[in-house]
Amino acid sequence: MATVILDPITRIEGHLAIEIQTDGSDAATDVQCQGKMFRGFELIMANRNPRDAVILTQRI
Amino acid sequence: MASVRCVDNALGFTQVAPGMPSVGSGATDIPVQGNLLRNIIEGADLVMSHILHFYHLAALDYINTAYAGCPISGQAPWWPKDNTADMVGSTPATTGLATTLILNYVTALDIRREAHRLAAYASGKQPCTPALIPGGVTKVVDGGLATNMSGVLSTIRNFIDNTYIPNVVTVAQAFSGSLLVGSAAQGVGRGCKKYLAYGTFPTASNTQFITGGFADCTNAAVSAWTVSPLNPANIEEHIKYSYYDEGVLGAYNMLNPSVGVTKPDRSKAGAYSWVKAPRYQTGAGSANTNVAEVGPLARIMVNYLAGVEPWVSVVNQFITGALGLALETGLANMPSVLGRHAARALECQGVADEMQNWIAALTTTATTGETYRHRNIPRTSSAGYGLTEAPRGALGHWIRIDGTKVTSYQCVVPTTWNGSPKDTYGQNGPIEQAIMGTVVTDDATGRTKIGRIVRSFDPCIACAVHIVSPDKKKVTKFEVVPPGCSIK
Numbered sequence: 001m002a003t004v005i006l007d008p009i010t011r012i013e014g015h016l017a018i019e020i021q022t023d024g025s026d027a028a029t030d031v032q033c034q035g036k037m038f039r040g041f042e043l044i045m046a047n048r049n050p051r052d053a054v055i056l057t058q059r060i
Numbered sequence: 061m062a063s064v065r066c067v068d069n070a071l072g073f074t075q076v077a078p079g080m081p082s083v084g085s086g087a088t089d090i091p092v093q094g095n096l097l098r099n100i101i102e103g104a105d106l107v108m109s110h111i112l113h114f115y116h117l118a119a120l121d122y123i124n125t126a127y128a129g130c131p132i133s134g135q136a137p138w139w140p141k142d143n144t145a146d147m148v149g150s151t152p153a154t155t156g157l158a159t160t161l162i163l164n165y166v167t168a169l170d171i172r173r174e175a176h177r178l179a180a181y182a183s184g185k186q187p188c189t190p191a192l193i194p195g196g197v198t199k200v201v202d203g204g205l206a207t208n209m210s211g212v213l214s215t216i217r218n219f220i221d222n223t224y225i226p227n228v229v230t231v232a233q234a235f236s237g238s239l240l241v242g243s244a245a246q247g248v249g250r251g252c253k254k255y256l257a258y259g260t261f262p263t264a265s266n267t268q269f270i271t272g273g274f275a276d277c278t279n280a281a282v283s284a285w286t287v288s289p290l291n292p293a294n295i296e297e298h299i300k301y302s303y304y305d306e307g308v309l310g311a312y313n314m315l316n317p318s319v320g321v322t323k324p325d326r327s328k329a330g331a332y333s334w335v336k337a338p339r340y341q342t343g344a345g346s347a348n349t350n351v352a353e354v355g356p357l358a359r360i361m362v363n364y365l366a367g368v369e370p371w372v373s374v375v376n377q378f379i380t381g382a383l384g385l386a387l388e389t390g391l392a393n394m395p396s397v398l399g400r401h402a403a404r405a406l407e408c409q410g411v412a413d414e415m416q417n418w419i420a421a422l423t424t425t426a427t428t429g430e431t432y433r434h435r436n437i438p439r440t441s442s443a444g445y446g447l448t449e450a451p452r453g454a455l456g457h458w459i460r461i462d463g464t465k466v467t468s469y470q471c472v473v474p475t476t477w478n479g480s481p482k483d484t485y486g487q488n489g490p491i492e493q494a495i496m497g498t499v500v501t502d503d504a505t506g507r508t509k510i511g512r513i514v515r516s517f518d519p520c521i522a523c524a525v526h527i528v529s530p531d532k533k534k535v536t537k538f539e540v541v542p543p544g545c546s547i548k
Binding site: 002004006009011012013014015016018019020022025026027028029030031032033034035036037038039040041042043045046047048049050051052053054055056057058059060 | 063064066067070071116117118120187188189190192193194303320322324326332333334335457459461464465466467468469470471473475479480481488489491492493495496497498499500501502506507510511514515518519520521
């Protein structure tokens with residue numbers, strides 16, 4: 001039984017962590033894929049002009 | 061593209077397929093020429109992103125940079141890095157190939173610039189273009205545009221055909237023992253084997269160059285794999301393990317994004333990710349709650365099973381020709397780490413090839429903006445959604461408008477699917493499933509395996525909100541704290 005944590009995973013865009021539980025033979029028995037950043041575009045867009053969406057959320 | 065399509069839809073432009081605007085000459089159609097320019101902008105971005113992913117994000121998982129004479133040995137940002145004995149460059153026989161791949165890393169930077177240039181001919185600025193507007197694009201085609209685009213595209217296609225595809229084949233063959241055809245212990249990264257695509261690149265005949273759908277490839281027999289048409293009403297976002305308020309009696313859990321709620325709760329017990337867990341619900345009950353992978357592999361599988369050309373021919377040719385495998389064997393091993401890279405490369409080539417036809421169809425005979433956009437935008441509805449295929453996978457935006465203001469906006473992005481945590485019923489997300497069962501040790505070998513599996517999905521965890529001041533020195537970070545939000 002061991003825990004393997006990769007935090008952060010590099011060479012991707014953004015901040016992602018992987019936490020793995022392994023058994024006696026090192027095989028992964030549980031995996032957590034953890035998004036570590038809050039995005040919030042849903043909240044940014046509230047009460048804005050709809051045309052702003054095309055600019056503000058274009059790259060997500 | 062999803063953002064402009066959801067506003068298109070909310071303002072009353074017609075949809076012909078889920079999330080896809082109709083293309084034509086009517087008052088509520090996207091003009092044919094405007095659609096071509098949109099496709100060229102989106103296509104060039106996809107080509108750029110796929111080349112970026114292979115060379116600049118993923119390739120170093122397969123190249124040992126510690127050999128004598130390695131051009132980047134000891135140099136940041138490529139050093140330090142994990143090197144393992146199975147990487148190209150680990151033996152004297154493969155150092156030549158390693159050097160070639162590393163030098164292509166630099167060439168690929170130039171090609172990405174050319175892809176941005178190609179998009180910018182239509183968009184004015186790339187990325188983050190102001191040219192996309194509801195109802196079309198702001199660009200007007202002039203005499204030299206198609207010629208300029210064709211020249212740049214031929215440079216890009218030359219690189220894809222003669223460098224990118226052969227490099228992917230080389231890597232696939234060098235690692236075929238462990239990653240394309242192999243055992244779970246070696247880190248195959250097969251994943252959930254269910255695939256979701258929304259489709260994109262609408263055509264003048266109102267089909268899509270890449271079609272949407274849901275493919276189930278869980279059966280061991282390839283002949284038993286199924287595909288069904290896309291139904292966006294089947295999308296539900298689970299938030300049991302995400303840092304979001306589930307509401308009274310779980311009222312905010314498992315909602316379709318059209319009525320979705322995003323209310324952060326940083327201290328929620330049991331949660332472990334800011335990513336929600338979207339699932340594709342094909343019937344009632346937990347047995348029909350499908351974990352689905354999105355991205356180039358998903359698009360290739362959906363289009364292959366749906367019999368959409370050129371994708372069927374492209375895949376058949378790659379498996380039986382370039383890889384020299386029996387078709388059934390090759391297909392059965394597409395759900396894998398290298399299958400994702402192969403699908404990405406094939407899609408890059410297929411889209412770049414098709415872009416020739418889009419450029420050839422541009423016309424300069426109509427010189428007014430009316431041909432590319434609408435002067436009068438209809439206002440007939442107040443809610444809408446737009447779907448597309450971002451380079452990383454299926455992307456959807458859902459919007460509701462009250463009068464002139466947005467009342468609700470929900471984005472379900474590709475990594476929301478691939479990087480999702482467990483759902484309400486405890487099913488792991490696609491990346492989690494791909495790692496499950498892999499033998500992982502806490503050393504360079506283990507880290508490399510996990511890196512290969514995770515990066516094959518091309519994850520993108522969306523960014524925080526940063527503002528750069530005009531002198532480009534100070535960076536101010538803003539926190540978005542709406543009423544009732546528990547974030548401080």
